[in-house]
Amino acid sequence: MTGAGEILLRAEGLRKSFGGVQAVRDISLDITGGTVFAVIGPNGAGKSTLLNLMSGIYQPDAGKLTFSGVDMIGMPSHRRVRHGLARTFQKIRLFKQLSVLENVLAGFHLHHQIPPWQYILHGAAFRRDRERCRDDAANLLAFVGLKPRAHVPAGSLSYGEQRMLEVARALATAPRLLMIDEPAAGLNAAEVEALLGRIVALRARGMTVVMVEHNMDLVMRIADRILVMDYGQHLFEGTPADVQAHPGVIAAYLGAEVR
């Protein structure tokens, strides 16, 4: 894994408006490779919009965005995946009719090693590729604890399992930076612990993780840096300890929970 310790993703002055609402106003950030970067803030603070700007679902009205030095502005989301940006969705978007395994297999889209003619006449290279994908998918499913569920339809998984499957599917694209949007939403305490363990394991492998999350306990325990947003604006950025000590943050956001 490259990029540990250096700036992997850089945003400068990102702006996005919907109608008259400024969802993201002038956000700048630097995300260091191999770290967990959390974005927190009250509902409607623009966290998910920021993630959508980074993953290419939306294009910003203004600002710069580079990923390992490559300009991302104007690049559609499917192209950004090639550069190593992957994401999960806040509102789960699995292929519900397909099996758990098939969901992960779809994630290998960019990584097949099959000569074009073997798509029509399946040969040795084709079979090797299929086997490799199945093995890799099985490993990813084992990583998120879903291996025993490989052959059930994705739609029949529990909510927590579906969130973990989204993570496995995103990892299949072999990203350098994984964006996860509210991964702990709807998870019970045991599932949150499992999720935390997985994120820590990913970081240990050198993966960069950007996480939008409401679960303060989770964020404070694993984030290296935290960006606090309010009304689309940058309110504060720092380590978990800095954030917990910052009076403005406590007033705007944590206050309600700490009380």
Add this chain to the structure above:
Amino acid sequence: MSIVTSRRFWLVVAAIVIGLLPAIFTDSYWRTNLIVCAINVLLAIGLDFVLGYAGQLNLGQSAFYGIGAYASTLLITQVGVPFWVAFVAGVLLAGVAGVFLSVFAVRLRGHYLAIASLGFAVITYQVLLNWISLTQGPLGIYGIAPPPPFAIPGLPPIEFSNLASLFYLTAGFAFLVYLLLDQLVRSPVGETLTAIREDEVSAASLGVNGQKWKVFAFAVSSAVAGAGGCFYASFVGTLVPDAFFITESFSILAMVIVGGMGTLIGPVLGAILLTVLPELLRGIGDLRLIVYGVSVTLVVLFMPGGLVQAARLVAARVRRPAKVGRDP
């Protein structure tokens, strides 16, 4: 894997059945129906590729069918091109028309794409009907020759004016296209198209360029329909625009749905059933249209997965006869 469940076994069975059919049905009435079946199988699996796999509700299939038929025929009769050259040109032209329509598919989804593709089918029909200097309009084109004899050294040439050989040609081609599409959908291409069908935003998050793959699915689907059109023209010997009216799109759609979308074998069965059923019901006169309509409606109501779903339910019941009351 037991031999009965292996894919190869069933492909060999299918090939043998195709080989035997003209020997079982020796009168020209049923041999004609066999050829219609083979053409409809082509049209149905072609539509299924874009509809059942890529999830694009395309109602323009009658147009691609007509473009293949008229393009190849006009090249033969007006330009004097040999049959197989005209065939390839007809297939390519239909494919290009599919790419043209897919430009809209990239922007439109679901019902909107259905309307746009239906509009394309209406326009194509109107052009065939009204561009009289080229297509003869409603008067039609007559006396279209069957494909030229096929000579194998040392054997008597195969004449395609013979219905049995013409059946072997069309059914053999349909079989080949089936094999080709089957290989494609069981490769990562199948996974990619299904991902687009299930959730395009999600597919994009995995690096899938939805626009490119939709264009590909439309091109393949319409080229296959174009091939069906080429065979149709040389088999019937007459072309009138009414053969490519928009109702043809719905007939093909019914075959795909009754058989089972998103599987390849389903549309094959659907095409055969919906071609043969009206013929079997001829004995009851106009009542047959009602029986036909009611049976299609019943299948869609009670078996939304089509014949394939029905077969799977039966197979599951046979395998586990003890467990009653576990029906989905």
